[in-house]
Amino acid sequence: MKSTAGRPELTDTQPAKRLRVLIADDEPIIRLDLRKMLEDLGYDVVAEAGDGMKALEAARTLEPDVAILDIKMPQMDGIDAAKLITEEKIAPVLLLTAYSQVDLVCRAKEAGVFSYLVKPFKEADLVPAIEIAMSRWQEFLELEKQARDLEDKLETRKSVDRAKGILMDQYGLKEQEAFRRIQVQSMNTRKSMREIAEAIIIAHNI
Template sequence: MNTKTAPSRRLLVVDDDPLILSFVSSVLKHAGYDVVQANSGEEALPLALENPPDLALLDVTMPGMSGIELAQRLQEEGAVPSMILSAHGQMDIVKEATTYGAVGYLVKPVEAAQIVPAVEAALARADDIRRLRRSEINLTAALAAGRETSMAVGLLMARYQTDRDTAFEVLRDHARSHRRKINEVANELLKAEETLNAFRPSFLEQGRNK
């Protein structure tokens, strides 16, 4: 029986310590992840934005751009979730990083047995956040479409002195006959009304001048 394997998750590991960078990357590669390495925030940023990873593992203290700064840039410019590699006694930094998309952390010195479970937990959290964001976007779009349709129905009711059900059916049938979404037709009606209303002041002024 053929089995489909899940696509490899892409990880970006960033640390200025070559030993830690090599160690963490090798553990993750052995676990089946697609790993990209960078030894500075400046090197990591364009890599992450050009081909966004599913998760970025970031060392907190690096010369130049710190892990916190990089986490912030990744969140603002690419919505890339991050995981912090921190030393003992840096929990205040970890808490700060959560405001910039950090979904987990590992404490140095890192033990091999801790890396994959922590990454899996962080990936699961990142996936949940992505789903919530998509749901929020879809809900916002649906609510906006609903408002446009309701306003267009009200416009038709006023214009043709008809009831709500009839106005909605006419709007829906028109959209169906033209193979279009009802909210698209509703939006066009509203824009047309706005355009017509823009002429009203000019006609009123003409009437006063006669």
């Protein structure tokens, strides 16, 4: 049995999984303090950046589980970087700010920021803020998936309806018979009904 001497014990505030975190702030001392807090809590800081552009590049390259960005940074501010990170569906963004102006809060919401902390903050504030960001991110991804699935179902239905009409006209089939023919072809070829329907439509248009 291996000795556990010298190993830090997990506490109630430490995450069950070592989440990979990107941090960005133009002040090195803030990044140093933030890194120490995160590592003490059991997180894995995979990259640091001193401006928004480098933060975006690091996010694209490393695909962290969460990005913690300061608002006021050179090259590109944290809100603009957060907008691109969110649009590209890389990771949830937790924003650090010493500001509480309404316009910044509105910009942050529009950019898709999922959580934020007002400076100065304590180590104990980090875990709840990160958990909120992660939870909202999962909800966002699920809604995106549902929207894509719904769109795909609508497109599939339109294609199948059109293909059924073609088969009914060409072969004098009833609607249910035409649908069954598409369904059987889908199973036999291991292709989706949408693919079969679109093939019928293309063949009809040649």
